[in-house]
Amino acid sequence: MTELDPPAQYYSESGELTGFGIEIVQEIQTLVGNSDPISVVPWARAYHMIETEDNVVLFLMARNQLRNEKFKWVGPVLEFSFGLYAKEDSEISSLSEPEARNLKSIGVYRNDVRDQILTQMGFENLKRVGDKLQNVKMLMTNRIDAYASSSLSYGIDASEAGYKESDLKLVMTFQTIQAYIAMSLNVPDHVVASWNSALKSMIDDGTYIKILKKYYPTANLPTKAITEFD
Incomplete structure (x- = not known):
């Protein structure tokens, strides 16, 4: 499967x-x-x-x-890395883990490994969705502050959601x-x-x-x- x-x-x-x-x-x-x-x-x-x-x-x-x-x-x-991605024009830049915990909301794909890792790390500001592209759409309409993706797929996520890779930026890497x-x-x-x-x-x-x-x-x-x- x-x-x-x-x-x-x-x-x-x-x-x-x-x-x-x-x-x-x-x-x-x-x-x-x-x-x-x-x-x-x-x-x-x-x-x-x-x-x-x-x-x-x-x-x-x-x-x-x-x-x-x-x-x-x-x-x-x-092999790739997982990170938090924000809007390119966001005031959010490089985040420490404590700073990321203080964001209002971080989008994750429900039951995905990124959801599991961040949950295990103690993040309590996760907003879970059943469609990973919804994360990008919510990010671009300012409904979340950042979303969890991978170094290999965030650009594809952006494209499939109707945006460009350059519309997003990496603000924190949390695991290889x-x-x-x-x-x-x-x-x-x-x-x-x-x-x-x-x-x-x-x-x-x-x-x-x-x-x-x-x-x-x-x-x-x-x-x-x-x-x-x-």
Whole structure:
């Protein structure tokens, strides 16, 4: 399963499901001989399913302390940072964590990892929405002070909401993130290992970097997997 989150996963003009995550997973499936179909499911429902059901694969998922022991992991397949973004013409500039806590409201995508991280950090000024583009629209109409996004997707969020990347600015980075393909705990270890081996072969032969640069021209290969969290 996956969610729509361009350019990682989206429908092309011809109606084909495509994107970075789709191409990575489909290439791995080819290498390991798996032909299971990919379903597009809203994130909250998909996350509940991988927590409660057997033999579920969900991508792309940020790995953190809250999730680390709940799933098995293939990757990392992508690395980026999470931050708070404000309007370019906002008086808000570089924020410390205490200053961010004092903002009137910060928009987050409900049950998304950014919601979880900021909640765990003790932020009590979060305004949760069920559509991530609503965050941008609320920001641009001054209904929130900032919203949580990633270094790879905030410009896409802005464009899809009818604005430009330059309309937004980063005011605080709060975590570096690695994204993975997550699997239910009951998935056999040898299956997880075969998927990781296939991903490594894609990195070694250049297939991975070709797909990465196609969708994220400024992104680099992920660093060593972070498997322990404070």
